[in-house]
Amino acid sequence: MAATRPVTPASAEVRPGEYGDRVVAVEPGGIEPVAAADRHGRPRQLFWTWSSPNLEFATIFVGVLGVSAFGLSFWQTLLAAALGNALGALSHGVLSARGPKHGVPQMVLSRLGFGYWGNLVPAALMSVTAGIGWFAVNSVSGAFALNTLTGLPVLACLVIVVVLQIGIAFFGHNLVQAYEKYIFGVLAVIFLVATVYTFTQAHPGAAGGGGGTGGFLLTMGAAFGYAAGWNPYAADYTRYLPSTVRGRAVGWYAALGLFLSCTVLMAAGAASATIGGAGGDESPTAAFTGHMPGWLSAVTLLAIALGAVAANALNVYSGALAFLCLGIRLPLAWRRAIVALGFGAVGFALAWAGLSDAGAAYEHFLLVIAYWIAPWLGVVFADQYLRRGRETAGLLADRSRRGWAGLGAFLVGAVVSIALFANQSLYTGPVPKAVPAIGDITFFVGFALAGGLYAVLGRRKLV
DSSP states (O other): OOOOOOOOOTTSOOOOSOOTTOSSSOOOSSSSOOOGGGOOOOTTHHHHHTTGGGSSHHHHHHHHHHHHTTOOOHHHHHHHHHHHHHHHHHHHHHHHTTHHHHOSOHHHHTHHHHHHHHTHHHHHHHIIIIIIIIHHHHHHHHHHHHHHHHOOOHHHHHHHHHHHHHHHHHHOHHHHHHHHHHHHHHHHHHHHHHHHHHHHHOOTTSOOOSOHHHHHHHHHHHHHHHHHTTGGGGGGGTTTSOTTSOHHHHHHHHHHHHHHHHHHHHHHHHHHHTTOOOOTTSOHHHHHHTTSOHHHHHHHHHHHHHHHHHHHHHHHHHHHHHHHTTOOOOOOTTHHHHHHHHHHHHHHHHHHHTGGGHHHHHHHHHHHHHHHHHHHHHHHHHHHHHTTTOOOTTTTTOTTOOOHHHHHHHHHHHHHHHHHHOBOSSOBOHHHHHOGGGOOOHHHHHHHHHHHHHHHHHHHOOO
């Protein structure tokens, strides 16, 4: 994570510097390089940028799954989650460090390895999983929390949560960063108290349900899927930093915020799953807060709703940026903001449809996220290694770059790893069928296969 220097793609249009650090202003433009006049902020702000969105129930539920669905003990779950989070946070830090140098979103930087046209595939996947998938997952948890707290109908609570999320994302980068900053203290204090109380009621020494190595790898994969799910967003929130900031500082603050918030709340979820006594008809959020005294339950439910907003402000914002990477030209000055509204509407419909079986849907979604992000990371990191010391100006906006090597390596890594190693209720590959103890190592195989293949193909001709 070396010190950065400004690089402007030769063929890219630099957005005029008119946004600056204004918070209550709609961010203009879309994915153009950020002008020097608009650069502001410090690396340390990334700690709360990547802590706040994880202080919510979706993070907690990963820990719950380790104990209740994958059959691990508390300590096994904690170790598996910490390892998965560490891998996801490390890759997140490396990607974040590149943002100030180039001044463009993460999925634009993805064009280095995938080319302009090959990058359409990961950009489309990012648009769907971030702007729609993650948005729906977090909206559901926020709606359940608000429903338990207020007694309002779940649909009405969903509308309230969605409107807040879309409103923040519509205004753009500066309001998103401001919300993450000021909500951090509130969420951190509430969840810390809730976590401490949960541990006073929990039985962390209780034996697991026999999950074994398979359950451990499933939990690790789910944790990695959650943490690495933020990787395609990384540079979106560092591209406004001055190009002179130290890349190492950018990377470490981003990685630390992500790792600590995820690991602490997953530990809380695992601990809560050892308490027992939850009713079968309770929503997941009500089950988590059911053992707490009334006042703590109320403020925790409020924090869950506010945390869902913190997460989805990023999801809608970055989903809109990824959509614009598909090459669709919109002449509107507010094109990113308008796209954010569209994603919010689709995400709301999906969340509404998923209210009835949120837990099972979330388990599958976490693992599927890892299935495509792992081979994408393999290509991105292999390309970064091959291009070390080389000039990249002009490559990001060059429409003549097909990127078949990157796309081919990605597709082979994803298809082969999923076909052979996926371990889902809807599909189980031949390897986990034959050796159930192997769990789900799809993300490991996908990363290694795609990265190794690109290292061979890309070494021939870097264009």
